[in-house]
Amino acid sequence: MAQPYRPDADRAAQWLLGALDAVAVWRELPALAEHADADLARHVLQEAATFVHEVVAPLNRAGDETGARWQDGRVTSPPGFRDAYQAFWRAGWPALSAPPALGGQGLPVALEFVLYEWLSAANHAWTMAPGLLHGAVECLRHHASAELQARYLPRLVSGEWLATMCLTEPQAGSDLGLVRTRATAGADGTWRLQGTKIFISGGEHDLTDNIVHLVLARLPDAPTGPKGLSLWLVPKVLPDGRRNAVVCERIEDKMGLHGSPTCVLRFDDAQAWLVGQPHQGLAAMFVMMNAARLHVALQGIGLLDAAWQIAHAYAHERVQMRAPQRRDPSRAADPIIEHPAVQRLLDTQRAWIDTGRLLAYRTALALDVGHQHPDAARRSTAQQWCALATPVLKAAWTAQAFHGASDCLQVLGGHGYVREWGIEQIVRDARVTMIYEGTNEIQAHDLLLRKTLPDGGAVLSQTLQMLRDEVPTAAPSWHEGVERLLGLLDRLARANEAQRSALHAVASDFLRAVALTLMGWARARLGALDADWDVATGTAFDRWVWPEQAWRCEMVARALDTAP
């Protein structure tokens, strides 16, 4: 029987503080230098691990089985979800990395990232609720008026209220330029929104007393397309205590994530406040979406680890057939962990989880550096890293979450297909991460067509060279792989218009080649940190994961070769 997810705080601390030397990073940032030290980080991680394991993880199964329920426009959360959420925000977790001036604790954002990875692993559906808070706070901090900030920021920073991101409409998914929701001027100087938004996670629920919707819509004079979108703040409960005209028409019946209500929201002349400048809504929303994309990458890593924990435990218990090495001749059958096919499968997932974690934690450290470092050049390098790493982590680790969780299910055979062990829920829950916050195809397009081709691969080349300098003693095969990718970037820089069109089809291969190359850096770093890891997981990476890199590079090169 499945046990609630158990985070490993010691290992997270070891990697953050050891492999990434986080304290040295924090020392260079004025807002963190004085208080963010190793002891504090360890303490926060231990407390977070306890909360996740004891409060949030035990609710995961009921969340799937009972699900969120809609009746007459109201949504009831699964058993225990509200109490857990109230405990969560009252304990101060949402405010972890927010600035003290806003009521936050001013801790490194990397600690918040680790927390969210664990929350997602323990209970993905529950974690959908606070998952957008960080992005909403950033969005309002940078774009909302002082009045709106004063009214909404404190309660969003604390997590007393929750937030949504209202983008999608029936005819407008990946293509937000097709959004039709319209704003008209109200008599009181505020605005009124009319339109229907779909796929709104947490669009209605009973976890908090208010919900702050951030909504993309058009002003009456707005041009068509994405440049005519503005951003609006629409509270569920108005400042005077009345309900706003935001109606939850229904919630979706989904493959997974049953505990999280995915709402159809109708804005019936809902009262709305403009956030930022007219027609600049997409830029403001992207602040929120980039934060959300990193969170989704962490969901993938967390879910894969949750699946691995179940399969790993099962493979030690389950005894079936003789393994080829037959360690103990007296046995009629061996634990399946001794079967090479099972070992390969589990070690492969371990390699994905661990390298993904190191890359995600590095990205989290870079977020603080990018915002706060006194040296503009350091800020710029950090921001470039985040811009490249975000689509790579989002796409590659959500795909791995689904396919790798399915591989972990396979270890349990028929026992994985039934609900008892909890692993089929992970596969179902994980599937959505490949879709939301920009499908994985959008991420691949973003990486190759927007972030690599326009500058001729210059920033990505610099980043690869930086990584190479950081791990000079990495395996020769990895250094060859970096050269291979650099060579491919040279060719991409000379791509003509006809080839660009052909490259659309192999953007996903390109993203995968970049992901594997970044993993190679993490593999070298972790191997140097921990000899046991090097032998077990590092070797599995070299054998079962790394060979794909050459194949993916070749797929991209072939697209260049065969384009007209």
Added chain:
Amino acid sequence: MAQPYRPDADRAAQWLLGALDAVAVWRELPALAEHADADLARHVLQEAATFVHEVVAPLNRAGDETGARWQDGRVTSPPGFRDAYQAFWRAGWPALSAPPALGGQGLPVALEFVLYEWLSAANHAWTMAPGLLHGAVECLRHHASAELQARYLPRLVSGEWLATMCLTEPQAGSDLGLVRTRATAGADGTWRLQGTKIFISGGEHDLTDNIVHLVLARLPDAPTGPKGLSLWLVPKVLPDGRRNAVVCERIEDKMGLHGSPTCVLRFDDAQAWLVGQPHQGLAAMFVMMNAARLHVALQGIGLLDAAWQIAHAYAHERVQMRAPQRRDPSRAADPIIEHPAVQRLLDTQRAWIDTGRLLAYRTALALDVGHQHPDAARRSTAQQWCALATPVLKAAWTAQAFHGASDCLQVLGGHGYVREWGIEQIVRDARVTMIYEGTNEIQAHDLLLRKTLPDGGAVLSQTLQMLRDEVPTAAPSWHEGVERLLGLLDRLARANEAQRSALHAVASDFLRAVALTLMGWARARLGALDADWDVATGTAFDRWVWPEQAWRCEMVARALDTAP
């Protein structure tokens, strides 16, 4: 909104009769030569397509949503399932390929295969019920006493009664040697079984008046391990009309396949008849299991086609963003089928479906040749093909069903993750095909460790050379791939004991390399048959599917290189 699955009878007839020249095959088989012609085949396929589309497909959604229900040992099927099953057997479909002497219609088994592919595509859960009939009939024909055959065969041939295969126990899944269910001698000359079997598909239901269980169990004096297993026939209703002591304790709550009851069966001194010789149960059961494995391969192909149909229709309707080639400059956005990433994804699945079909139909023709051909050499070649193709088709096309259906879901974005379009059900239903009737790891082990290494790859080499001779004008890259695989077989023939152990971990790569090589034969054959197919799907195969073959061969070679 999803439409019920619609089979393409014309295309199936074209491939069977055109690409595979089925009539020429049938003419050489005495039992088929006189009546199995092209007109008959076309007529049967048209009738089958109509039945599948009109009667079985419309029940698929309700099967998933209502599911099979258990109460007090009885199982109620989803709405419409019983009526559809009664119509199915009364129309004579289960008896299609059975010998006329047993009440069958004596038609080619290939037509039955096509029917089952379509049934699975239309309603996988419903199709689980008759799915084991063919194997049960074969098993009893070859192993049961004349008395048992007389009592049970006619009603199993007609499908008036259904059958199960009772193998798995809580401690015995892939390893049937661990089975504990025991037989004791009854006073009346029959036997009594005691034990519990799990994961029994259709172990209890209301579709038919009787269910014939074929059960692996041990005689009192049986040796331990697989060589101590005997096979028993245990009817739900005894010849005298009383209920036998077979109790359905519960049904499983599963990821998918909700309409098919997966039962825990307790045998409480159930009255049982021995089938075949004592301690020869596994061999008798394997007759049934091999038939079942081919059916599972067809399930995979069918489910993938069902997912493709939904995604393909959606991609033509859904308008989102400009495609790079911008065919119509006046549009604000293009149908997503024009986006290269979507095209690649759909064309890739099409290539898998079509090549899988041709290989499966070839295998079905070979089944009849292997049983019936007057020339022993021809029988032997056909049997060898079936022995090799069965694990390859089962493992590769069930994996593709799950991963490819998930890719098709991705085309729908968020609309794929909600239930409305029916595609997430296909992903959930398809997942089990990678597990049952021998996990895909068992299939890979069977192909490499049992069917290839022991004869030094001789039979597989002959088979590859036969395929090469059949399509001399295939692409040079395919001929190179055949050489590469033949070279690998040479190396495998010299593998030492230490390398054999390492090969366990790459058996799945080996199976995949063989699958891709067989697909290349089908690609050449279909390309020669149909110029449109050659341009659209054949080119997609060359670009997106075939390159993996070299990579998989390299993974296996590397395991040989790096073993001690």
